[in-house]
Structures are given as structure tokens and as C-alpha cells.
Amino acid sequence: MDRWQAMRIVAKVAETESFAEAARLLHMSPPAVTRAVAALEEVIGARLFVRTTRSVKLTEAGARYVADCRRILADIAEAEAAAAGSYGMPSGTLAVTASVLFGHIHVLPIVTDYLDAYPSMAARTLFVDRPVNIVEEGIDVAIRIGHLSDSGLTAVRVGAVRRVVCGAPGYLAQAGVPMRPADLKDHRIAVSTGAWASPEWRFGRDERVTVHPALESNTNEAGITAALAGWGLTRVLHYQIGPALREGRLQIVLAEYEEEPLPIHVLYPEGRHAPAKVRTFVDLAVSRLRATKLLN
Template identity: 75%
Template sequence: MDRWQAMRIFARVAETESFAEAARHMHMSAPAVTRAVAALEDLIGARLFVRTTRSVKLTEAGIRYFDDCRRILADIAEAEAAAGGSYATPTGTLAITASALFGQIYVLPIVTEFLNTYPAMHARTLFIDRPVNIVEEGMDVAVRIGHLRDSGFAAIRVGTVRHVICGSPQYLETHGVPAVPADLKSHRIAASTSAWASPEWRFADDHRVTIDPVLQCNTNEAAISLARAGWGLTRVLHYQIGSALLAGELKIVLSDYEEPPMPIHILHPQGRNAPAKVRAFVDMAAARLRGNRLLN
């Protein structure tokens, strides 16, 4: 039995939770997949799956073996890629994740520039406002806003973002510019629940104001559009209003009371062993984000 091939078959069955689906993915017959897994179980001396007529689930031993298989198969793929030269030339598909609006505004242009620079490359993006498990969801690179936990991933700091309060020049001319955080109580507020769910807005030097928003919006874009239209003030991350600031459509207020900015990092799990596609993209993304004056 080809041990490496059997491990690949086992891993695909574990991923798909189906012998038939694994067979289709690997262009094999279902009986051949079943025999390979059975031979592997005999060799190991443990059951790897619990099989019923409706499901295929890993046993406790299977879960442990699956983790080891993924690591071993990844090491083999890495060795083959290095020998084949993909560590010298970007090839394959690159998967990038970031928060939804940041990804759309700042990361996507870098992705398209990367694809234009390396025509043989493909890419997929996951721009979403939820925690993404980089390894489990198959991401090569992540752009993260906020302070990082110690994950063991390579991390490159490329900028900062601030929580800011903003309004249109017309609104501020009509209703006045708040001088201290407490002045917000006399202003009309459109709050974005996706960006700042708490009614308590915090500022530097432990200033805190409990906000009673006239309107709560479930997206940042909606709250920003109201502020641009002169309807009221809102609080967002400053990168989200970059174009409006440059166009003079919005102004930031209470900047002297802002909390310390949050860092932006580019993460990737491979570290120094990253293939060329990751290294090339990270280098390009770091240069572009560091060069963006709205993020620094």
C-alpha cells in the first residue's frame, strides 16, 4: 500500500465526510477508497471512522490522526513545491481575508494589482466582518485590524486605524462643533451597530459618554451616508470615510479626545517557509498599505 496516497485518501474522506464524495474528488472508485482506508486502519490498528448508512464521522483516534495527516501532507506539498520552483515564482491560487469594508476599499485594489503583475496567479477573497480561522478556512494571508493575540503567525505591521466622530460641514455649521465628549448629548447621532454596538462611547483619559442615538443603523455605510447628507454625527473607523474626508464631505471632530489608534497587521501562517505567491503578495500589500496616508 502507498502510505502517502492512503493518507491523502483518508484526509479527503475526513474533509468531505463521505467515501463517495472523496472518490469523486480523487477520480477513484468508491470501493478503492474504502479499501485504502480499511488498509490504513489495519496498519494503524485503530478505527478511524464511525460509519452509518447516513454519515461518516471521525473517531477520537481518527481526529488525532487527521491532524497529523494534514501536517505531514502539508510538509510533503511544501517540499515538492520547493523542488519544483514554486518558491521562486508565484504560482497557484492565493486566498486573502480581511474585514468587509476594509477589504473592499483597500485590499481588493492590491489583489487586482497582484493578479495583473502575475498573470499566471489566481486569487479568492473572503471579506467578512467575523473572526476567520486562517488555517481551518484555507487562507494564505489575512489583514487584521486590532491588537493581535500570540498566534505564532508571521505578522507585519502596516498602519493604524482610529475611531473617529464625524459630520458634514453643513451639519457642523448649523448645529455647532462639539468641544468635549459630553457635548455629544446635544447632537443628533446615527450609530452604526456593526461598528460600535455599545451605547457607551469611550475616549482618551477615561472620558465616557452614554449615547442615545436617534437612529441605529446595522451597517457602517448607512451611518456614513447619513453623516455625509448632513443628518447628524456618527462614529466609525477613520479608513471607512477616507474618500469623504479627502472630498471635504465630512470632518472629524473631537480628535483631541480619541483613544489610541489600533494597529493593522498582515498575517500569514507559513513564516519564513512561505511560498513565493505569499511572499510576493505580502511585500506588495505592505508597501501599498504603508504608503496610504489615510492609514498612517
């Protein structure tokens, strides 16, 4: 069995979730693809896919194996590119992820400038307010806000951002300015129900408050919009309300009780062995994000 070809086939079946589609993309017959997967499963001694009449899904063992296959195939492609003298030239499609607002405000301009600098490149962005598994979702570079777990990825710190409580001056004039976190019980609160949301708001000085929001939404933008309208208070990251703060439409409260700022990192796999498209984008992103004055 050609193990390298078998890995390519398994990775393509996992990507397309279809033996027939994988066969079409690989210019093979469906029976050849099916035989290759079956032979590999027999050699490994584990089932890689659960097959039904309507779908093809990875088993737990299959997911681990496919992740390793993708890494090995990327290493082979990198070695071939280096041997051909193209290691230093970015090529292909770059996949970048970040949270929604940070992605729109800070990351997208970097991506478009990168594409201007390398016209032969293409890019795909995934801006979502949830943790993204870089390997499983085919991401090349991630920009993360918050403390990192030990993931084995290369991480470059580019700054930090404050988490702040804010409201419109008109609302604060009417409802009063909270002087300590416990005062939040007397205010209307709008919150996001995103991946990292919690009813317990932690502050510096070991202060903790369980909030009972009157308004919940699945986006930070909705909470900010409610605060701008003078409806109540919300808690967001500082960069998300930068223009509103500068224009005086929002005001930060409880600043003296803020936690330590959350770190911002650029993450990518492979470290120094990363392909040219990743290394060149990371260099640009690190330089630009470190120079961004909103990261404070």
C-alpha cells in the first residue's frame, strides 16, 4: 500500500465527508477510494469512519489519525517546496481566525493589506466568538484574546486589552454612577451570551458580583447598542467601544476595580517550520497589532 496516497485519500474523505466527492477531487474511482480506506483501516487496526447511507463521519480514532495525516502531508509539501526553492515564497490560501469584532476592526485590514502585498495569495477568515480548534478547522493563524492553555502552538504576545463596564452619560446621570461592583445590582444590565459569558463578573481586589441581566443577546454589538441608547450598562472589551469613548457617547465606570488586562496573542502551528504564507502573515500581524494604540 502507498501509505502517503492512503493518507491523502483519508484526509480528503474526512474533508468532504463523502467517498464519491473525495474520489472526484482526487481523480479516482469511488471503489478505489473505498478499497484504500478499508485497507488502511485493516493495517491500523481501527475504524476511521462511521458510514451510513447519508453521511460519512470520523470516529474518535479517525479524528486523531486525520489530524496527524494533515500534519504529515503538510510537512511533505513543505519539504517538496523547500527542495524546489519555493519555501520563501508565500503561496496558496491563508486561513485566519479571530473573535467577531476584533476580526472586523483589527484583523481584516491586516489580511487585505497582506493580499495587496502578495497578489497571488488568497485568504479565508473565520470571525466567531467561540474557541476554534486550529487543526480540525484548517486554520493557519489565530488571534486570541485571553489566557492561553498549553496547546503546543507557537504564541506571540502582541498586546493586552481591558475588560470594562460602561454606559451612556445620560443613563449614568439618571441612574447614578456605580461606585463599587456591588452597586451593579441597582442597574439595568445588558450582556452577551457568547462562549465565555458568565453570570459572575470578576473584578480586581478579589471582588465578585453575580449579575442578573435584564437583557441577554448572542452578540456584544447588541449590548453596546443598548448602552449607547442609554438603556443600561454593559461589559465589553475596551477596543470594542473605542470610537464611542473618544466621542463621549459612552463612559467607563468602576475603572479602579478592573482586572488585569487580558493578553492578546497571535498563534500558529509548526513554529519555525511554518510555511512561508504563515511566517510572512505572522510577521505583518505582529508588527501591526503591536503598533495599534487601542491595545492598552
